[in-house]
Amino acid sequence: MRKIFRLNSYFEEELKFYPEPVVLNKNTIQRNSLLEKLFFLVADKNDFVLTTNCLNPKMFEYWNEKGIEFAEEFCRKFSDEKLEFIEWGKTSDFVNSEILYNPIKIGDSKQINSKIFQGNIKIRLEISPLEIFIVKDFQSIQKILADRSATYILKPEFNFSGKDTKILRNKNDVKSLEKIFSNSDEKKYVLEELAENRIRDFSGIFSCSHGMVKNLAITEMIISKTRAYIGSIIELEKEYSFFNALCETVQDFVNTLPVKYEGSLSADGFEFIRDGERDFQLVSEINFRYSMGRVLYDLIQKYPSGYKVFGLHFFRIVDKSISEKVLLSLFSKLEKDFQSFILAVTPFQNIDGNIANLLGLHIASNSRKDLDLILESLKKYFKEC
Numbered sequence: 001m002r003k004i005f006r007l008n009s010y011f012e013e014e015l016k017f018y019p020e021p022v023v024l025n026k027n028t029i030q031r032n033s034l035l036e037k038l039f040f041l042v043a044d045k046n047d048f049v050l051t052t053n054c055l056n057p058k059m060f061e062y063w064n065e066k067g068i069e070f071a072e073e074f075c076r077k078f079s080d081e082k083l084e085f086i087e088w089g090k091t092s093d094f095v096n097s098e099i100l101y102n103p104i105k106i107g108d109s110k111q112i113n114s115k116i117f118q119g120n121i122k123i124r125l126e127i128s129p130l131e132i133f134i135v136k137d138f139q140s141i142q143k144i145l146a147d148r149s150a151t152y153i154l155k156p157e158f159n160f161s162g163k164d165t166k167i168l169r170n171k172n173d174v175k176s177l178e179k180i181f182s183n184s185d186e187k188k189y190v191l192e193e194l195a196e197n198r199i200r201d202f203s204g205i206f207s208c209s210h211g212m213v214k215n216l217a218i219t220e221m222i223i224s225k226t227r228a229y230i231g232s233i234i235e236l237e238k239e240y241s242f243f244n245a246l247c248e249t250v251q252d253f254v255n256t257l258p259v260k261y262e263g264s265l266s267a268d269g270f271e272f273i274r275d276g277e278r279d280f281q282l283v284s285e286i287n288f289r290y291s292m293g294r295v296l297y298d299l300i301q302k303y304p305s306g307y308k309v310f311g312l313h314f315f316r317i318v319d320k321s322i323s324e325k326v327l328l329s330l331f332s333k334l335e336k337d338f339q340s341f342i343l344a345v346t347p348f349q350n351i352d353g354n355i356a357n358l359l360g361l362h363i364a365s366n367s368r369k370d371l372d373l374i375l376e377s378l379k380k381y382f383k384e385c
Helices: 011-017 026-042 057-065 103-113 115-125 138-147 173-175 178-184 243-255 292-302 324-338 368-378
Strands: 003-006 049-051 084-087 091-095 098-101 132-135 152-155 167-168 189-193 198-209 211-223 230-237 263-274 277-287 308-318 341-344 358-365
Touching: 003 026, 003 091, 011 103, 011 243, 026 049, 026 057, 026 292, 026 358, 084 138, 098 103, 098 132, 098 243, 098 324, 103 115, 115 132, 115 178, 115 189, 115 277, 138 173, 138 178, 167 173, 178 324, 189 211, 198 243, 211 243, 230 368, 243 263, 243 277, 292 308, 292 368, 308 368, 324 368, 358 368
Parallel strands: 003 049, 003 084
Antiparallel strands: 091 098, 132 189, 152 167, 152 189, 198 211, 198 263, 211 230, 230 308, 263 277, 308 358, 341 358
């Protein structure tokens, strides 16, 4: 059966606001219109991709020139064909060429992706080396932090890529929360000790079927100074000391789910230093949906190349006068200099025809050193997201 893909990168907003309609700002709409094109490369050439706007034909020409196979844009003439519907995050059904919210899917996704729900599981399973609390009022936070000197982070129930979190380093930071809770309407938050001496962030990429998880890869996540996601790296020959413990922890976590989940999931964690010793937060949170790490894994499976190190990175194009021709020339030079492969996986242009402010690149190289040098070269032209 052929498949049809939908990349709803605003999945967390869908969960947060349902049953009310999601109201997206201009930046979110523009960002999603770029990111949704990633599924053209993940899907097979006989599959389809749902998009909010048509992809510029020049992008198809570019991928063809690079020898890349890609899926088709969905056309209503195929509406009578039975298609398997795959979403970034599960919220909907695809019926008669229309996307219809499915209350059961949304309810299940909302429950298992809730940071409140996951926080309670982490407390119950005792799988976090860091303190974690579920709070619902300002007074609770004041009481918890009164005699503690560590830094804490306050997380809302649903967020994407670290948005809307609050870092609490001192009494003034705590005081600033009073207004948030006065308007929170009994919302709950996760209050978690923040490990500031992080060595690296990682994500375990898993598939889940019939209640059993299977590890596909470990990605190292590239995170900005503001804790925003920038990219992922997979090193095929690298071994991780925490691998077995991570797999066991994720399986234990999935065993507690009150609903059946089938599909992709990613378990985000990190390594840090505490009291001079290395420690692991194996599961900071689990995303029961597709992830950028899963996209990178799928790209590697689809385009075997003999390379050993792979990256999926996102950059902001600051110089709006730069042309597609200049970008392609830059990528070609870096490919020759480092015997690497560089592929743009999101469009060079926005919906309005102007140069995109976000560009995703898939990079394959022979070593981590070469990949790092390529990224440093690119930073001369782009800013990190």
